[in-house]
Amino acid sequence: MLYHLYELNQAALHPARATAEAYRLMWRNPLNPASRTALGRGAAAALELFERSTRRYRKPAWGIDTVEVDGREVGVVLRTVLSKPFCNLVHFERDLMGSRRRKDPKVLVVAPMAGHFATLLRGTVRDLLPDHDVYVTEWQDARFVPRAAGAFDLDVYIDYITEFLRAFEGDVHIMAVCQPTVPVFAAVSLMEAQKDRAVPRSMTLMAGPIDARQSPTAVNRFADGKPLSWFRQHVITQVPWPYPGMMRLVYPGFFQLSGFMGMNIDRHLTAHRDLFHNLIRGDGDSADKHREFYDEFLAVMDLTAEYYLQTIETVFLDYKLPKGEMRHRGTPVDPSKVKRVALMTVEGEKDDISGIGQTEAAQTLCSKLSDGLRAHHLQPGVGHYGVFNGSRFRSDILPEIRRFIRAHQRRKSALGRALSRVA
Incomplete structure (x- = not known):
């Protein structure tokens, strides 16, 4: 109603x-x-x-038609390389004919699915493009997805991330911004536990609620102060006619x-x-x-009810990931299994959505990861959006991420050559 x-x-x-x-x-x-x-x-x-x-306000356009690489403007074309009912994997393909930068590291940017469209990361993508081969998850507005496409919850989200990573066969660095830090961290942990050869070279988690108990913000206190039944009764409703997703339960x-x-x-x-x-x-x-x-x-999208409620329960009410209680289709999510994937966490000093320590908690949970595969960056003076967008991101945060990705691009390549020689 x-x-x-x-x-x-x-x-x-x-x-x-x-x-x-x-x-x-x-x-x-x-x-x-x-x-x-x-x-x-x-x-x-x-x-x-x-x-x-x-x-x-409708879904904005990306508006990234060109980018400067090695001092010259090159064209950028968006291509959908994988299409799922609730998400498209989009490649920002640069016209680099004759350029030596064809070996730039592949970066999979997992955009937030928290109400805004993936274009919220337009600045992030634009800043990454000169030195990286960028792919982005473009989540679909639930009101436009027919009920026949089935449900979409946190488990399906993790399945999507796993499928996208396997498409790269291990030659990719994954970057999660805000909300997707939890499902990305879970997907990589599960792949490590399975000894999956398609794990990414590195994982960068930015301004996300890995452990929402740390430095709780107004967002955390609001969610923690109400039972799950309150959210189900007060913020879940049906998509009306004439949308394709008519009668789907959503968080509008x-x-x-x-x-x-x-x-x-x-x-x-x-x-x-x-x-x-x-x-x-x-x-x-x-x-x-x-x-x-x-x-x-002001351009916002609907989220499926099952995804929204499962996220509220898992991340903000029960803190299942840091407590070691999170499961994916019955399988425990154990971050201590992460041993091969380099981990970088990034936080903002003035973040009023994911407080200091919430993202860095991933470092503690990866208890068996060697020190050489870890990095943490706390950016002074920036809020939530400043962690992944704007002048401080370009001048202070992005150079750290770039160095981290390059270091572990070389590390895994060298390891692969050594293993090939032994074989």
Whole structure:
């Protein structure tokens, strides 16, 4: 019923949004003398603010068409190399004909499945591309996946990661950002326990809740303060007609967005007030930056109910992974089995979603991993998003990740050559 009411509200607002956009164009039209007056600029700014505040934002485009490699611009083409009902494995293929960089390390970036689309990592991918061959998991919006495709829970998520890793046959470095640190860590642990030869060369876990008991944030306290039944009763609803996923039980994206906005409501109100004033002043650069950020931030996707509830229970209520109680289809997830895969953990000093120590806990859980295969980086002065995006990521964090990946690219290659000689 909640989803139906939301859709009815969106439909009711559509004529008002269309009218607002039409009048905005009228007030902004250079042929209209009033467009150069304070009244005209104020009216256009108010109408744009209304339209943007009531709009439903769709999945953004990646917008990565070129990248600079070795001082020259090369084209980038997105290709889907594996397609699953709930996820596509996308390759950012660089046009490197004649370049010596064809041996760049392959990096599988596992995007968060926590309400936003994978394009939230646009900056991360763009910064990785000059020195890495990048693949990304592009998770699908559950409201567009028919019920006939079956269920998707944390176990299926781990299955997907395992299948994607096996497609690379061991020649890949995996990077998990935020939420996927838990399923990625679990998948690698299970593969190590099975002595799977397709384990990645290295694993980089960034700003994720491996052990949510460490430095609990407002997000952790909110989840921990309620029983699982509360989430099932209050935030799970059915996808309405006419979406392909009609009648699928989901945690709607608009609920997640409400939570994101509520955490920093003053900041968002100030940002929209500043947009209004920048539009009146004609500060197009500042207005464009606002639009770029909020076009991404306000675009959200639905999560399947079974995945959301299992994640809440496993990660935030029962802390099953750090307690040694997590299972995947009945098989224990034992991080102490990780011996071959190099591990790097990255945290932000001011992270208000995954507190300090939550990601680094993976280092303790990998009790049998040698010191030479470990690295940890705590970045001063950055919050959650700054761990994987922005100027501090480019200047301080990415160089550390690049060195870590290069070191273990060489290590495993040398080991493989040595084993070949022995054979």
